Amino acid sequence: MNSGIDLQQSVIEILSNLGLPPGVAKLVWLPLPMVLMLVTAVLGVFTGVWLERKISAAAQQRIGPEYIGPLGILAPAADGLKLLFKEDITPGNADAVLFTIGPALVVIPVFLSYLVVPFGQNMLISDLSIGVFLWIALSSIAPIGLLMSGYASNNKYSLLGGLRAAAQSISYEIPLALAVLAVVMMSNSLSTIDIVNQQSGYGILGWNVWRQPVGLLLFWIAALAECERLPFDLPEAEEEIVAGYQTEYSGMKFALFYIGSYVNLVLSALFVAILYFGGWGFPVPLEQVASLLGVSETNAVFQVVMAAIGIVTTLLKAYFFIFLAILLRWTVPRVRIDQLLDLGWKFLLPVGLANLLLTAGLKLTFPFAFGG
Amino acid sequence: MFVLSGYEYFLGFLLICSLVPVLALGASKLLRPKSQAASRTTTYESGMEPVGGAWIQFNIRYYMFALVFVIFDVETVFLYPWAVAFSHLGVLAFVEALIFIAILVVGLAYAWRKGALEWS
Numbered sequence: 001m002n003s004g005i006d007l008q009q010s011v012i013e014i015l016s017n018l019g020l021p022p023g024v025a026k027l028v029w030l031p032l033p034m035v036l037m038l039v040t041a042v043l044g045v046f047t048g049v050w051l052e053r054k055i056s057a058a059a060q061q062r063i064g065p066e067y068i069g070p071l072g073i074l075a076p077a078a079d080g081l082k083l084l085f086k087e088d089i090t091p092g093n094a095d096a097v098l099f100t101i102g103p104a105l106v107v108i109p110v111f112l113s114y115l116v117v118p119f120g121q122n123m124l125i126s127d128l129s130i131g132v133f134l135w136i137a138l139s140s141i142a143p144i145g146l147l148m149s150g151y152a153s154n155n156k157y158s159l160l161g162g163l164r165a166a167a168q169s170i171s172y173e174i175p176l177a178l179a180v181l182a183v184v185m186m187s188n189s190l191s192t193i194d195i196v197n198q199q200s201g202y203g204i205l206g207w208n209v210w211r212q213p214v215g216l217l218l219f220w221i222a223a224l225a226e227c228e229r230l231p232f233d234l235p236e237a238e239e240e241i242v243a244g245y246q247t248e249y250s251g252m253k254f255a256l257f258y259i260g261s262y263v264n265l266v267l268s269a270l271f272v273a274i275l276y277f278g279g280w281g282f283p284v285p286l287e288q289v290a291s292l293l294g295v296s297e298t299n300a301v302f303q304v305v306m307a308a309i310g311i312v313t314t315l316l317k318a319y320f321f322i323f324l325a326i327l328l329r330w331t332v333p334r335v336r337i338d339q340l341l342d343l344g345w346k347f348l349l350p351v352g353l354a355n356l357l358l359t360a361g362l363k364l365t366f367p368f369a370f371g372g
Numbered sequence: 373m374f375v376l377s378g379y380e381y382f383l384g385f386l387l388i389c390s391l392v393p394v395l396a397l398g399a400s401k402l403l404r405p406k407s408q409a410a411s412r413t414t415t416y417e418s419g420m421e422p423v424g425g426a427w428i429q430f431n432i433r434y435y436m437f438a439l440v441f442v443i444f445d446v447e448t449v450f451l452y453p454w455a456v457a458f459s460h461l462g463v464l465a466f467v468e469a470l471i472f473i474a475i476l477v478v479g480l481a482y483a484w485r486k487g488a489l490e491w492s
Contacts, residue, residue, distance in 0.1 A: 030380070030381070030384055031384060031388065034381070034384055034385045034388045035388065037385075038388060038392070084396075084399060084400050084403055084404070085400075085403055085404055085405075087404055087405050087406070087407070088400065088404055089412055089413065090413065091413055091414070091415050091416075092413035092414060092415075093425060094415075100397070103393065104390075104393035104394075104397075107392060107393055108389050108390055108392070111392060112382075112385060115381065115382060125381050126378040126379075126385075128378050128379070128382070129378075133452060134382075151427075153415075154415060154425055154426050154427060155415050155416060155417070155426055156417070156426045157416075158426070159426045163432060163434060166434065166438075167434035167437055167438075170437065170438060170441040170445075171437060171441070173441075173445070174441070174444045174445060174448060177445075177448040178448065181448065181451055181452065181455045182455075184452070184455045184456060185455040185458050188456060188457075188458070188459045189456060190452070190456060242416070247416055248415070248416060251400055251404060252400035252404075253397070255396065256396060256397075337491060338490075341437060341489065341491060342489070342491075345437070345440070345480075345489045346489060349444065349480065350477070350480070353473055356451070356473075357469070357470065360458060360466050360469065361466070363458065363459070364462075364463060364466055367459075371459070
């Protein structure tokens with residue numbers, strides 16, 4: 001396996017050559033990828049919001065944001081600035097402390113999940129051995145924040161929205177975990193890097209989507225429900241309960257919910273790309289093509305080009321799924337709460353269990369095709 | 373092998389991510405206007421005078437779902453190590469998991485029959 005660029009080693013080496021002790025060099029390096037990833041995540045939110053507005057406009061034959069920057073691309077930044085200058089209102093009856101902690105508790109875990117999102121062999125903050133499990137664990141913290149803010153608002157709409165959010169995310173967490181488990185079983189590892197590497201080597205033919213079509217469907221439905229996107233946006237159904245748990249929020253606290261939901265959408269799309277569509281892998285196995293053309297794998301230019309292609313491929317795959325999610329929002333109507341719970345418990349859960357057992361059975365019968 | 377390698381990044385990233393809401397709310401606090409009219413802090417109830425509070429006792433219908441969730445969430449936690457180590461556990465592990473899941477499916481069927489998964 002080509003190890004690709006290792007920025008960490010290079011930077012630490014350069015710093016050590018400047019006369020810094022290795023420990024200090026590592027400490028200087030430590031926050032760099034984190035800040036970079038955080039900026040990427042925020043830029044991802046801006047792009048997501050802009051796409052949302054442009055695509056929904058196109059779906060309704062409108063123009064959408066146009067004047068703020070070229071094609072209105074700065075509109076999300078203007079939204080953010082507006083929210084920054086907005087007055088902060090805490091309802092008189094509310095529990096002020098929980099009211100403030102709620103949005104923070106929603107936003108921190110989704111950002112933290114970027115810890116295990118890989119854009120290349122070494123292009124991630126930390127290749128933890130628990131990988132996707134960390135993401136699943138962190139994603140179940142956010143509902144606590146939603147419930148907390150729903151309860152703290154002391155508003156009937158907020159409380160109902162918070163309860164719905166909690167019920168929805170616990171109902172769809174199990175199908176999500178079962179879909180991930182089938183993929184984990186094929187790669188024999190929870191690490192996101194191992195999951196992508198297991199799919200590499202054969203280009204588009206090696207991707208998990210061919211071996212896990214049911215898993216992909218399960219994962220996508222459950223991920224949409226976890227993100228509270230239409231058709232599963234019951235916690236903030238505006239015709240029924242105003243804005244759900246967000247009803248009493250204004251200014252920056254509202255912005256935190258908003259950022260959280262979009263970061264979560266981008267994150268879910270990235271995980272679809274990683275788990276089912278080969279992560280940073282290009283549809284054509286470029287390594288083999290390069291070796292046919294006689295380009296050495298240790299060639300510096302080749303490595304830089306490969307890393308750049310990897311990042312672009314990951315993002316393209318992820319943004320395709322964001323596009324799909326936005327298009328779904330303008331295509332399908334919202335489900336009712338009983339339909340939502342029925343779908344989760346009476347359909348997705350049994351299908352998820354069957355899919356897992358089927359994968360296990362196939363892995364025993366055809367060990368080569370299902371990751372040994 | 374030290375199993376917990378790489379977690380210094382987790383702690384660092386947790387710290388940096390925690391700064392996001394702190395900085396966002398802090399910056400907003402410096403920049404935003406402050407005027408507190410009394411009626412502004414009343415609870416929103418579609419423009420009407422709010423009737424009663426929300427901190428009352430009422431039937432939470434999601435309670436049964438939460439109970440069923442606990443069972444199946446614990447199940448998935450047990451299945452994680454099984455899935456990771458499955459390649460060198462072989463047929464016996466498959467049969468064991470089959471029995472384990474079968475027992476839980478019986479539980480699901482029971483909850484279904486008893487109406488725990490019904491909304492009404």
